[in-house]
Amino acid sequence: MIRTLPGHANCHHKHYGLSCATYEQMLQESGQRCEICGTAPQGNTSGKLFIDHENALGTWAVRGLLCHRCNSLNANRPGWNVTAPEGSDRYLANPWFHRRLAELGISADAPAEPPPGALVSDSLGRTWSYSRGSWHTKRSRIRGSAWADLVDQFGPIGLTITLPV
Template sequence: MTHHATCQHGAYRLTCQDYDDLWEHAGGKCEICRTSAAETPHGKLFIDHAQEYGFFAVRGLLCSKCNTLMRYVDRGEKSDPRARAYLANAWFVRLLHARHAGNVVARRQQRVSA
């Protein structure tokens, strides 16, 4: 896929499938301002992550302008309602919730069959 041409998803411990899932969720657009990758100055979206948790805590895909905005938001220097909505739906949090739900179901099934 063309969106893999300039990505650095390996540095964030993402598989190609993970990156494809991120891209699909974002619809090929910045998850804050909704600018398409093709319309950005760099012609791509950047992988955003939560600095306090490390590279594995990928939040989503952003244009360069919104990626810079998130630095200020993370430091508490700016507030933006679109950024808050984006943070509330961070990819790594959605993934952890889904995995936890799967684990709960598996444990219940083990108890029932035991």
């Protein structure tokens, strides 16, 4: 994948289960500006837009791309006495992951752990299989509550389950 747009200097978006192509599409759809206030990436201290997600659902639940200020003010953490930026209501009412779920015709519910022998593909092109108590690929291994970790990162958008025949 050729990274063509500014702000795509590394593949940090993969932490959110976003492929390079999906991330570039999001950058294009946002006009490469904060989706709340319209600030260009160059107006940020880091020179990039931040990937905003719904913490309660997991990193897969990407709401959109925000400037540093809107991302911080929109965090809505308990005990913080901040006012959400103007335009937050509109932004939060139509997050990217809702639009993507509707486009795919799937529910936001976490997929149930598949039975032994199933293969699971993620949105980054890796295939996962279950053995010895954990889900793994040839290049990566997740231990512990492995299925929960996969669902947290990829959610229903980024996981495709192929059941054994």
